[in-house]
Amino acid sequence: MxxxxxxxxxxxxxxxxxxxxxxxxxxxxxxxxxxxxxxxxxxxxxxxxxxxxxxxxxxxxxxxxxxxxxxxxxxxxxNPEPAMFPADARARAKADENVALINSYGYGAIIGFVAYHLFPDLVGGKDDEARKANLGSARTLAKLVIENKGDAPFIGGGDAPGYADYLLGPLMAYATMTEDGPALLSVDGMQSWWDRLSADETFAATAPDLG
Structure with a gap:
């Protein structure tokens, strides 16, 4: 124990x-x-x-x-290693911004359209206008985090997944279970980021058992 x-x-x-x-x-x-x-x-x-x-x-x-x-x-x-943030100050600032963006704008938007598809009873039914608005906000969020990561492979700012990746990744896992998932992944750079994160052993090992 x-x-x-x-x-x-x-x-x-x-x-x-x-x-x-x-x-x-x-x-x-x-x-x-x-x-x-x-x-x-x-x-x-x-x-x-x-x-x-x-x-x-x-x-x-x-x-x-x-x-x-x-x-x-x-x-x-x-436990400083492996680090969840880049050491470089500018890269760290962008990684911190990605975390804040996901928490402030990404979570509600993605869960909003995911709930429309997967948990309509929990959100009082299906409101298609709200779904579209949430998907639009999620796409805006995706554009920002991809822009912030620059040339780094991951939105956490490094060559391996960081905090921002492990924050957005679980949300994306649900998004990809819906018919709106492709629209979110179609944002330039999102599919390649998602493919890299999906191949991460830690991320794969923590997938929830929803059966």
């Missing part, structure tokens, strides 16, 4: 992000499933961990961390 415990179920994109980073850095951990789809984060046991009823939560080194950004940045400081 590990002293590090991750709370959250594998279907959560943010939980998968943390699992990717833990795995890449070789940090052993135990996982306690907290299923968002069945309302478990709103139950008292989990609200004691995260009063806003969110996942992931990570218990590590005698402290509790809530929110993916805080967790990943702590893990990167604690």
């Amino acid at each position: 590990s002293d590090t415990t991750l709370y959250g179920f594998d279907g959560s994109t943010y939980v998968r992000t943390v699992r990717c980073v833990l795995t890449r850095k070789g940090v052993a951990y135990d996982q306690v499933p907290v299923n968002v789809l069945t309302g478990e984060p709103r139950e008292p046991e989990h609200l004691a961990r995260h009063p806003f009823g969110k996942v992931p939560v990570l218990d590590i080194d005698g402290m509790r961390l809530r929110e993916t950004d805080a967790i990943v940045r702590y893990l990167d400081a604690r």
